[in-house]
Amino acid sequence: MRSNEEHIEQEEHWVSVSDLMAGLMMVFLLVAIVFMVDAEIERNKIRDVAVLYDRLRTQLYQDLQEEFAPDLERWGAEINPDLSIRFNDEDLIFDRGEHDLKPAFRNILAEFFPRYMRIITSEKYRDDIAEVRIEGHTSSGWLGRTEDEAYILNMGLSQERTRSTLAYVLNLDTVAGEKSWLKEHMTANGLSSSKPIRDASGEEDSNRSRRVEFRLRTDAESRIATILENQR
Incomplete structure (x- = not known):
């Protein structure tokens, strides 16, 4: 009986760790998206200024x-x-x-x-x-x-x-x-x-x-x- 309880506790432990890792991955993904959006905005700014300069x-x-x-x-x-x-x-x-x-x-x-x-x-x-x-x-x-x-x-x-x-x-x-x-x-x-x-x-x-x-x-x-x- 105790062995089954230990097994359940281990499963719950790994489930919580996997949930944590999934959450961290989502955070990293959101951060990466924010950086990509900011980079695209800056690239657009440079492009617009470069066009202005050329004209x-x-x-x-x-x-x-x-x-x-x-x-x-x-x-x-x-x-x-x-x-x-x-x-x-x-x-x-x-x-x-x-x-x-x-x-x-x-x-x-x-x-x-x-x-x-x-x-x-x-x-x-x-x-x-x-x-x-x-x-x-x-x-x-x-x-x-x-x-x-x-x-x-x-x-x-x-x-x-x-x-x-x-x-x-x-x-x-x-x-x-x-x-x-x-x-x-x-x-x-x-x-x-x-x-x-x-x-x-x-x-x-x-x-x-x-x-x-x-x-x-x-x-x-x-x-x-x-x-x-x-x-x-």
């Missing part, structure tokens, strides 16, 4: 092309789909090894920058611009210096050139009404020879590597970064 970038690129296409050859400039405008005719922008703007480049900037500002601060784009970057780039060489020495010297030179460019455009009378916005959004970035321009053979094109670029970063990139940060 914004495409429209901005088209507007910049339409505005400046007739002047690019004369300025020694080009517009790229990544929203960078590159001035790379070294005969127009700086003397070799110097950071003072040549008169020709001052004239170009005085013509270019107010029109550029009119586009990017328009109601269509104003709230979506996170940063207006002025980038200074050099070639990799420096006569009589080692590769590392040349890189450091060119870093200082590229930074001085971007500061000279920033100071000039910031003080143009034609953009005085947007000076506060500019101070919030514009940065000067010297990059030395870290991003050289290469020719078809893969060799550095030293002349085109010496350049100044205006590059836009939209708020869509910041939004994606925020979503990804929140997922960690």
Whole structure:
């Protein structure tokens, strides 16, 4: 009789354990479903922002092309789909090894920058611009210096050139009404020879590597970064 009672108790014990395990499995399943739903929501957010960014970038690129296409050859400039405008005719922008703007480049900037500002601060784009970057780039060489020495010297030179460019455009009378916005959004970035321009053979094109670029970063990139940060 006692053996039967023990057998029944063991069965009840295993039934309770199996019930507990089933309950735990349901909890884990619900947690997994919640995580899957949250992940899908975040993926949808990133997708929506990416679509917004792509449309914004495409429209901005088209507007910049339409505005400046007739002047690019004369300025020694080009517009790229990544929203960078590159001035790379070294005969127009700086003397070799110097950071003072040549008169020709001052004239170009005085013509270019107010029109550029009119586009990017328009109601269509104003709230979506996170940063207006002025980038200074050099070639990799420096006569009589080692590769590392040349890189450091060119870093200082590229930074001085971007500061000279920033100071000039910031003080143009034609953009005085947007000076506060500019101070919030514009940065000067010297990059030395870290991003050289290469020719078809893969060799550095030293002349085109010496350049100044205006590059836009939209708020869509910041939004994606925020979503990804929140997922960690």
